[in-house]
Amino acid sequence: STGMRILLMLFSVLQFAECSCPSGYELVRNGECRKMESRVSHYYDQALGEAIQQCQSVQGHPVIIHDDQDGTFYKNKEYDNLILGLTCNVNKKRWEWIDGSAVDYKPNSGSYDKELDGECATGCVWYIADSKQWNHKCDHTTTSFDLWCVIPVDQPALKDCDNFENDSDDGACYQIGKATSNWQDAQMECRQYGANLASIHNYQENSFVKKLALADGAVNGVFLGGTITGKGKEYGWVDGSNWDYFNFYPGFPIDGLGECLTMDTLGSSGQWMNVDCNTKQSVACVRQPNSSYADVCSTGPWKEGQIIYTPGYPYDASVQCDFFLTVDAGRKIELKIQLLEANTCCDHLIVSDSYIGGNILANLTGTASGNTYTTKSSNLMRVSWIPDGGVNVRGAMFSYRAV
Incomplete structure (x- = not known):
């Protein structure tokens, strides 16, 4: 089917994005x-x-x-x-x-x-x-x-909806991705091709995502971009858009059941449930046609476990940015590089122990995935993206936790 061909193509894009260069090759310039x-x-x-x-x-x-x-x-x-x-x-x-x-x-x-x-x-x-x-x-x-x-290195390019499905009612571009092992991986998959986990703002959008999911064989539900953002039952969308619509099953969300959001695609009206964020689930992604992600440096604040991106990821890696990370006093910070793509001639991701004057834990360039770096004693860490052009590379995405 067309949907299956699109999924296979997007899977190959993701695989290539993770590898960047073939084995033995250096990402130079x-x-x-x-x-x-x-x-x-x-x-x-x-x-x-x-x-x-x-x-x-x-x-x-x-x-x-x-x-x-x-x-x-x-x-x-x-x-x-x-x-x-x-x-x-x-x-x-x-x-x-x-x-x-x-x-x-x-x-x-x-x-x-x-x-x-x-x-x-x-x-x-x-x-x-x-x-x-x-x-x-x-x-x-x-x-x-x-x-x-x-x-x-092939880079993602924005042109209308490309291989995403276009919802003519709201003009947004949607795609259903393969099942991932948890909500964070689902968001990472969407970001690989310039999207976020889907935010839904009206009945028409909800119906479109449900129909698209069923057409692509996602009969066991799909992750949406909603998570609990504060104490209690306060939800927010990962793309930062307004929480102005919801379609929970009666009685949901249920306290203690989980902090992430999924849509039941088998039900008649695509109702939502809160689930454990480590649930294995297919992915619903959304982006705007010809959209681009903010190419300005954000000051956060950042949270443990959050996937953090360099400005403009994955389309523009040219903007320098410092990320100041913190955990509770008495704990150390472990940083995990989800993906780094930098020209070895010019672009660097520098990881420092503390905010200023600390030891440099790593000066990274080229490609990396899965590397971890831990502060020696500090509960503070500085991650600095310093590109010299950032030409035709994605930049970096990473997360951190207290240890």
């Missing part, structure tokens, strides 16, 4: 994963084609360099004849990169063959020799090359 794939022996006039084919097998391409920062990155690596993704555009009679982009960067004069400035020729390969000179050769003799492949 501009959301690019890079790795030296292999040392190969090729004819000069066939080397580029072979390199393109090999990199395509991992959804990547050979090295493309557009600025001095990338030029320096590869200049500082150890290799022997690093293949460049330069090819001849026979119509324009000029060299260009294999993705069709212009040659807008060259090393210093004298550090590359002069043919790069003239008309191009077919059957050639450009490479960086171990001397760091950009050389090219076009004959049918063999030599050994080092092949680096570059894999762009």
Whole structure:
């Protein structure tokens, strides 16, 4: 069914988001994963084609360099004849990169063959020799090359409702996700593709979510974005919207039964129950079309167990932000990284013991998931997201608890 295809696609998006880069690759810059794939022996006039084919097998391409920062990155690596993704555009009679982009960067004069400035020729390969000179050769003799492949990290993009279902009555975009082991994981799954667990504000929205859930096979209920926010029975929506509608079964919510909210999709009117937050349940996600999440730094306050996101997650990681976390006096803080995606050239997540002047527990970059860091004695922790551009990466999401 269409719903099943969408679910499978969204599951693959989530899996990729958790991994970011394939095994052995480093997330370096501009959301690019890079790795030296292999040392190969090729004819000069066939080397580029072979390199393109090999990199395509991992959804990547050979090295493309557009600025001095990338030029320096590869200049500082150890290799022997690093293949460049330069090819001849026979119509324009000029060299260009294999993705069709212009040659807008060259090393210093004298550090590359002069043919790069003239008309191009077919059957050639450009490479960086171990001397760091950009050389090219076009004959049918063999030599050994080092092949680096570059894999762009796919980022979520907002365009109308994309693969979400559109409710024409309220204009919101909805999707039913696979069952997760608890409410927090459900919210994390929604956030992976720019949504939140669903908030519901009228009868029409409630009916739409129920019908969509049944159509996608979620017959045992779905998590909604409501949780108890204070003492007693006061509920709130995780997306911060107003609590202006409810559809509880008579007698619900029941004290002590649980603090999270689920919709009964088998019932005739999609009524709600409060359940234990560790219940295994399918997921109802919602976002607005072409919406974006706040790219401003929030001051909190933050709560234990809450999933915390860097500003703009997962669409924009460019805004610096400090998160000041606290637990009861006499306890320590354990931080868990749910997901980190940062360019190793530029972006860092720094975890410090105490708010100011404390020891640095971790200076993180690249990709991470599941890492934990604990203060030595303090009940205070500072988590600082310091991007230098945050280009084409998601940023970070994390949570904390007292130990």
